Amino acid sequence: MKELLNNLPKLAKDKHKENKTFFTKLKKKPPKQLDYIMQELHDEEFKKTDCLTCANCCKTTGPLFTDKDVERISKHFKMKAQKFIEQFLRVDEDNDYVLQSVPCIFLGADNYCSIYSVRPKACSEFPHTNRKKFQQISNLTIKNVAICPAAFNIVEKMKEKIKV
Numbered sequence: 001m002k003e004l005l006n007n008l009p010k011l012a013k014d015k016h017k018e019n020k021t022f023f024t025k026l027k028k029k030p031p032k033q034l035d036y037i038m039q040e041l042h043d044e045e046f047k048k049t050d051c052l053t054c055a056n057c058c059k060t061t062g063p064l065f066t067d068k069d070v071e072r073i074s075k076h077f078k079m080k081a082q083k084f085i086e087q088f089l090r091v092d093e094d095n096d097y098v099l100q101s102v103p104c105i106f107l108g109a110d111n112y113c114s115i116y117s118v119r120p121k122a123c124s125e126f127p128h129t130n131r132k133k134f135q136q137i138s139n140l141t142i143k144n145v146a147i148c149p150a151a152f153n154i155v156e157k158m159k160e161k162i163k164v
């Protein structure tokens, strides 16, 4: 896994142009069963991928925290929301709450998330490959293939399966 993660940015860079063309065409004319196809590709990939051997998303990029996330997680710590924000978060250029630093402070050395049951929605949905109307998050996905080996594989499978 380590070697794959080291090579992933280069692999993603090599595919960047091809991916961009694919998603531009997909956006113009998404297949009717795209949601179904994506769910299938996502489930197939995550049967093989063990996130606990990877955790690259938690190590290299942080989630954004919605107000609901902040409320839920601070409650978990029995902290006031404002105190939680001051201790762990900052506001980014898009005015969203994000982690003060990466790797995520809640990630253990064993790659387990210490707040798994209350983790941010963005973490539970990452890499969003089973999201409805997947074509709408193509720019994000093009970025995510350089971080997430599962997303990379899913996009490669998409290009084989969907003729645009």
Ligand code: SF4
Pocket: 049, 050, 051, 052, 054, 055, 056, 057, 058, 126, 127, 147, 148, 149, 150, 151
């Ligand atoms: S979601 Fe992707 S980047 Fe995150 S741990 Fe799983 S395979 Fe790795």
Ligand code: SF4
Pocket: 057, 058, 062, 063, 104, 105, 106, 107, 108, 112, 113, 114, 115, 116, 119, 120, 123
């Ligand atoms: S909150 Fe948990 S799942 Fe989310 S980035 Fe941190 S360690 Fe990973």
